[in-house]
Amino acid sequence: MQQQRWWRGATIYQIYPRSFLDVSGDGVGDLPGIEAKLDYVASLGVDAIWISPFFLSPMADFGYDIADYCAVDPLFGTLADFDRLLARAHSLGLKVMIDQVLSHSSSEHAWFKESRSSRDNPKADWYVWADAKPDGSPPNNWLSIFGGGAWQWEPRRGQYYLHNFLVQQPDLNFHNPAVQQATLDNVKFWLDRGVDGLRLDAINFCFHDRQLRDNPAKPPEKRTGRGFSPDNPYAFQYHHHNNTQPENHAFLERLRALMDQYPDVGALGEISAEDLLGTMTDYTRPGRLHMGYSFELLTEDGSPGFIRRTVEELQAHMTDGWPCWSVSNHDVPRVVSRWGQGSTHPHLASQYNALACSLRGSICLYQGEELGLPEADVPFEAIQDPYGIAFWPTFKGRDGCRTPMPWQPGNGAGFSAATPWLPVPDAHRALSVATQEADADSTLHRFRRFLAWRKRQPALTAGELRFLDAPEPLLVFERTHAKQRMLVAFNLSDQPQSVALPDLDSWHADTGHGLLSGHAEGQRLQLPARGVYYAVAPAA
Missing domain, CATH: 3.20.20.80 (Glycosidases)
Structure with missing residues (x-):
């Protein structure tokens, strides 16, 4: 496989x-x-x-x-x-x-219609059914993602059914x-x-x-x-x-x-x-x-x-x-x-x-x-x-x-x-x-x-990832693959940013991505507002 x-x-x-x-x-x-x-x-x-x-x-x-x-x-x-x-x-x-x-x-599925019809039909146990508490309230405190309780009373069976989502979405019994x-x-x-x-x-x-x-x-x-x-x-x-x-x-x-x-x-x-x-x-x-x-x-x-x-x-x-x-x-x-x-x-x-x-x-x-x-x-x-x-x-x-x-x-x-x-x-x-x-x-x-x-960059499609320390609003990391190493940086702000990165001069910028790109000045990376930077180096 x-x-x-x-x-x-x-x-x-x-x-x-x-x-x-x-x-x-x-x-x-x-x-x-x-x-x-x-x-x-x-x-x-x-x-x-x-x-x-x-x-x-x-x-x-x-x-x-x-x-x-x-x-x-x-x-x-x-x-x-x-x-x-x-x-x-x-x-x-x-x-x-x-x-x-x-x-x-759905509560309109044929399985559920059969299941709710009685407690002894062939699909009676296909959904999550439970008896009420002695006071008639639901069997426990579970809640629906869409608000309110996760149990709905079904008079045909005299039981509650579970719905983690809408009342029209009864939960199947995977047990x-x-x-x-x-x-x-x-x-x-x-x-x-x-x-x-x-x-x-x-x-x-x-x-x-x-x-x-x-x-x-x-x-x-x-x-x-x-x-x-x-x-x-x-x-x-x-x-x-x-x-x-x-x-x-x-x-x-x-x-x-x-x-x-x-x-x-x-x-x-x-x-x-x-x-x-x-x-x-x-x-x-x-x-x-x-x-x-x-x-x-x-x-x-x-x-x-x-x-x-x-x-x-x-x-x-x-x-x-x-x-x-x-x-x-x-x-x-x-x-x-x-x-x-x-x-x-x-x-x-x-x-x-x-x-x-x-x-x-x-x-x-x-x-x-x-x-x-x-x-x-x-x-x-x-x-x-x-x-x-x-x-x-x-x-x-x-x-x-x-x-x-x-x-x-x-x-x-x-x-x-x-x-x-x-x-x-x-x-x-x-x-x-x-x-x-x-x-x-x-x-x-x-x-x-x-x-x-991106399709031509093995480091991006299949490489490992390691973050480098950089102050906010910058995000900087390396992607490493047997065939390629790539330095990646993002300026997640609307203002230009600058950061010193070690060995920056050993990387070669790649602007083939067509986005708003930064540039290196010695060991310092300059990134325009919302700029990105991709640079490659030979695989180790």
Whole structure:
């Protein structure tokens, strides 16, 4: 299996189907829309696409609530549409990863409808059911990520069921071997169709504590976390018992054994746990997942010190596994708004993209990052996300990063002939693909030039990483490979910076990346605002 490594060091372009391109004319993106834009995606120089859920769903959580794991929702097209998309991507040299949401289903899934019908039906134990306490209250204190309790009363059975997410997303009971096998059968369906990889959503939520023990309280000073509203009670607990159970390790090994039957496929696990580094280490041990998807750079802190601590801690823990970094996705505000702190520097997005692509690991690049899109301000009356509706106004939900892709500068942004499911802000239309294609120095063209250059740098795609001491706002490190050594520096500020680096004159600057570059003056590195510096030396 050592040769099955297309994913190692790969750049993976995340596509959110609802918001990519609408071909059917209903205001929602679809699979034919993705296929229609694959030439564009391939032109970026990425290695693969990751498609967020397109399976049959009532769309309570926009596809992450699945009613049939082996069917395409008519909103997005047909299974034949997916097959054509897959074939077209492969013809362009693109690998295809798809989301798999294994820990829970939709409450509209046939499995759940049967399970809830009685306590003695064939699927009675396929979901997490529990009796009420003597006073009728839920069996324990577990909370839902989307706010409130994680238990919902079901009168047909006279029991509560567990939902770590929305009430419409009941948790499957992975302690039941039949559930594990049915899940693997669904995964096999897509592997048989030829997908190249799986992005495993919430993969550490597959198992729960059999004893249903209460989660302990978390002190107020520790109630922080990626994407949590400041008033979401979910942050009030240590989530030791409702997810991340040791039984999951054996299931991951079964999943990996299935995947190893197919040539050249990879599994990317989305992991969000109290002990994130330890869990990523456990989940990416040999014989388990190929990659761990790190949430750490999806936080509000984009300072050099935080980035260095995060990367160093992960490297120290995850010695056997392979990380996959992301600075934006469909669940958090876009990076230029989240980390930029109001900066309008024209090279801001290019620098963040380069930073993500210079770390040791693979990279997930969210659609629109190549354009430098800021977070959209979606008015309350247009919000679709139930998370945002519930926690408005302290938390506006996830719609601001999910607005449609701006292909053209006009009113419809070239996304749909109908009214889009979310509005396209004026600021995004001004950054449209068509507009940036016409500007040789646009963020889009800089993105293409950088990725083309990165592919030729073995130190960046496969080398080790070691940080060098430098004062903030500078981030400096070395990437080392048998064929190449590279010095990398970023000025994460809107002011010019200078730093002394030992043996700087032994490095040879490489400006082929096409970004705003610094330069060496003796042993001193001069970096313009939002500047980068790449220099090479012979391998030791």
